[in-house]
Amino acid sequence: MPIYVYWGEDDFALEKAVVSLRSRVLDPQWTSFNYTLFLPDLADGVIQGLNQAMTPSFGAGGRLVWLMNTAVCQHCPENVLNELIRTLPVIPDNSFLLLTSPNKPDERLKSTKILKQFATEFREFPLIPPWKTELLVQAVNQAAESAGLKLTPKIAELLAESVGNDTRSLDSEIEKLRLYAGGNYHLLDINTVSQLVRNTTQNSLQLAAAIRTGDVAKALTTLNDLINASEPGLRIVATLIGQFRTWLWVKIMMESGERNPQAIAKASEVNNPKRIYFLQQEIKFLSVQQLISTLPILLELEVSLKQGYSDISTLQTKVVELCQVCRVT
Structure with a gap:
């Protein structure tokens, strides 16, 4: 059977x-x-x-x-x-x-x-959350291995950044690199790959980074690039929610006095404890209250999109609000 x-x-x-x-x-x-x-x-x-x-x-x-x-x-x-x-x-x-x-x-x-x-x-067959960069890199390495392609860690990271969790694009880019190399893997240096690979990552993580710094102009430009690339609004919001929740958990653990990267990684659901240092640096100028204040805005944005409001205008409005919350005073 x-x-x-x-x-x-x-x-x-x-x-x-x-x-x-x-x-x-x-x-x-x-x-x-x-x-x-x-x-x-x-x-x-x-x-x-x-x-x-x-x-x-x-x-x-x-x-x-x-x-x-x-x-x-x-x-x-x-x-x-x-x-x-x-x-x-x-x-x-x-x-x-x-x-x-x-x-x-x-x-x-x-x-x-x-x-x-x-x-x-x-x-x-789940999609890897776009903010889980370690899993994206792992998926790139697995796809490359299946295609008989050897990638350096830097090239794997570049591919993960370029295609995100779009496995269809990943398959296409891996095949392109395999044909280009023709078995001569030394041809695949970081500069060559960056020219060959179609960079689709004006991505939602870059949008989150722009919002985190309160840079309205950069955030709106990145958002416009995402919309032009036909990135679904709800997928953008899902990435933002995941990233801001991670930042919030890391900040809460820091404020509580926790210094063990493994403990912080476990609480914030970060697979690689080595990332904790970089996450801490990203949010060192943000307060717990600022990060908490982003979540209701993101929830309102998600609900509005699910109710059929215009993706573009709703996203733009909420992105500006988020930038204002995160702006260092």
């Missing part, structure tokens, strides 16, 4: 996993007979998919039934649940059922529980 459940916001990584699964399961000459995709707008798509999964494959290879963007792990009608209970335990070994969704499965639902019980793979 080969059952696969994939979910998460990193749609590119999820797509790659689906392609990998298809290549393992299907024989290219029999794909048209053994591969079926059910879109979420089909009323009885889940039940049709389960029935299709019970059909033996034709010719060589296995059968793959894909329920794309299914909501069965967020909302499952009784008739669909009953069909899951009846079908999942008896799916043939050469028939593969794949369910994908951008949303995390609701662990409380019976449908989620039975899928977890029978799933061969129950896997999340």
Whole structure:
């Protein structure tokens, strides 16, 4: 009963996993007979998919039934649940059922529980938070290693800064560097890579840094660059909230007299304690009260965007407010 459940916001990584699964399961000459995709707008798509999964494959290879963007792990009608209970335990070994969704499965639902019980793979594809730079660098190194590319630590950091958590862009840039190097890794020095890699990082962390220093002009310029690069407003806000919460926790720990970087890193959810020194330097001119005052503004901004207010004007207004709060008096 080969059952696969994939979910998460990193749609590119999820797509790659689906392609990998298809290549393992299907024989290219029999794909048209053994591969079926059910879109979420089909009323009885889940039940049709389960029935299709019970059909033996034709010719060589296995059968793959894909329920794309299914909501069965967020909302499952009784008739669909009953069909899951009846079908999942008896799916043939050469028939593969794949369910994908951008949303995390609701662990409380019976449908989620039975899928977890029978799933061969129950896997999340999360986006790395843009402010977690260590994880971004780690992802760059993993992608480079998979492509057979050797990167220096400085180049890995440059790539992480340039593409952020956009795994699609990372894959493209890694492939570009691999083709350019052609196996001669000494060709990839920091100056060459900085010219080859498309820099998409007028990023939200740079916006946070401009706000932290109270530099209205720089903050608005960076925000404009982000908007022109089609960065979603809610993603910008998520990064700002994460960064300001980290700064606040570090400042609170400093004010409490804590000097142990490991303890501060644990409290502020920073993976690398070596970063604590740099975070402390970033906020040495800000007070705890200033950092606390940024959070209600960020919350108002998030709520406004979710209610459909104009991204540009709302972001601009709140960015100016945040700069005023952080301005050193």
